[in-house]
Amino acid sequence: MPADDGFDREPDPLFESVEPSGGDRIFERRELVTIDHLPTEDRIVGRDEQIRMIAGEIGPAVSGAPPNSVMIYGKTGSGKSLVAKHVVQRSEREATRRGNALATGYANCSQAKGNSDTLQQLGEQITPADSSVTFPERGISENEYFNRLWTVLDEQYDAAVFILDEIDRLKNDDILMILSRAAESGSVSTPIGVIAISNKINYREQMSERTKSSFGHTEYVFDPYDATQLREILANRTDAFKNGTLEDGVIPRAAALGAKEHGDARKAMRLLRYAGDYAKNNGADTVREEHLLEVRASAEAERLRDLVSGLPSHSRHVLNGLAALTKQNEERQWFRTTQIIDAYERVCRKEGVDTLTKDRVRQLLKELAFLEVTENRSNHGGKGTGSYKEHRLMWDAETVSRMHSRS
Numbered sequence: 001m002p003a004d005d006g007f008d009r010e011p012d013p014l015f016e017s018v019e020p021s022g023g024d025r026i027f028e029r030r031e032l033v034t035i036d037h038l039p040t041e042d043r044i045v046g047r048d049e050q051i052r053m054i055a056g057e058i059g060p061a062v063s064g065a066p067p068n069s070v071m072i073y074g075k076t077g078s079g080k081s082l083v084a085k086h087v088v089q090r091s092e093r094e095a096t097r098r099g100n101a102l103a104t105g106y107a108n109c110s111q112a113k114g115n116s117d118t119l120q121q122l123g124e125q126i127t128p129a130d131s132s133v134t135f136p137e138r139g140i141s142e143n144e145y146f147n148r149l150w151t152v153l154d155e156q157y158d159a160a161v162f163i164l165d166e167i168d169r170l171k172n173d174d175i176l177m178i179l180s181r182a183a184e185s186g187s188v189s190t191p192i193g194v195i196a197i198s199n200k201i202n203y204r205e206q207m208s209e210r211t212k213s214s215f216g217h218t219e220y221v222f223d224p225y226d227a228t229q230l231r232e233i234l235a236n237r238t239d240a241f242k243n244g245t246l247e248d249g250v251i252p253r254a255a256a257l258g259a260k261e262h263g264d265a266r267k268a269m270r271l272l273r274y275a276g277d278y279a280k281n282n283g284a285d286t287v288r289e290e291h292l293l294e295v296r297a298s299a300e301a302e303r304l305r306d307l308v309s310g311l312p313s314h315s316r317h318v319l320n321g322l323a324a325l326t327k328q329n330e331e332r333q334w335f336r337t338t339q340i341i342d343a344y345e346r347v348c349r350k351e352g353v354d355t356l357t358k359d360r361v362r363q364l365l366k367e368l369a370f371l372e373v374t375e376n377r378s379n380h381g382g383k384g385t386g387s388y389k390e391h392r393l394m395w396d397a398e399t400v401s402r403m404h405s406r407s
């Protein structure tokens, strides 16, 4: 820009709230309340026992000995990914201190496009820049990804620990089985431990017997947090905000909202961040409880979108059909499968898409219940009625429609 265009002399009011440090008048360190931020040990609340247990399972890897593989189950936002990443980060540090090379990798299977993509991500993370082995995004078979992974591990490392998050999103458990049994089967001499994470306690049923036997004795279930724990989790991040900008009632209220249905730290954290953004964008000097209420609907819609992302688009049509039924029948919450299928078909007609078979819709409903977006119960009707299934939305119908309209 030329210097004399007049724009570089006066501050532009458009960027008035941006301080020279890059901060703003509400946040000091906004990254502390972002979901992907990995907090330091002193900010992790109430998971000491789980951290110790998982460290106990994968621990031998720090000295190059075979680690155990571990399965972690728990509801969304219960700290599963955090604990896994924290333990792995510390194990890598300890291995280095002991003079051992520990390969560590993380893949979120809900974002990966299948087995090959997951392997590609892990391979890329552990391959040194000067290695002759590469992990291209496409063009090689799943088998070849494995072969390359074995080559890198054998050439460069004494042991490996991989985190596979949201493992239930992969079509099958081949990766879980092959990685956890690789050393035993002679494919690679570097011992490998896997920490697999799932929201679905029923995932066990989808596992093959061989995979089950690798993980059978090392399963951990994380309980949801209560409001007191959520309050402590949020209180440990208050330095994300500038001194004096967070009013007293905000953290307890965000924690109470996060604890509704089940204690979800992800939901509570997102509410706090959105309230801060709202205060900043609306010229408020402090973050107040009422700001939480302003952002609640969009924070919940975002959260729900996280949960259903990766599901087929027809799951959203089913959900939207159920939301429409719920809104039309305020006094009722439970609806029979056949009513939901009719509502789903109406959504499909409106969207101009072909409908799936009734059996497939039943499967989609099952998946939604696994994710706790809906719940179901069996009704053993009286004589002549037979038994039937009913379903209920576990989320506010308005939130579901809002998510649908924005996706």
Ligand SMILES: Nc1ncnc2c1ncn2[C@@H]1O[C@H](COP(=O)(O)OP(=O)(O)OP(=O)(O)O)[C@@H](O)[C@H]1O
Residues within 6 Å of the ligand: 034, 035, 036, 037, 038, 039, 043, 044, 045, 046, 047, 074, 075, 076, 077, 078, 079, 080, 081, 082, 083, 199, 233, 265, 266, 269
């Ligand atoms: N015990 C805790 N102490 C401090 N922060 C926590 C704790 N548990 C969770 N958090 C924070 O809450 C957010 C969600 O946690 P995390 O991603 O570990 O949950 P999750 O159980 O893996 O959920 P999902 O199944 O949805 O992936 C993260 O930002 C994390 O830092």
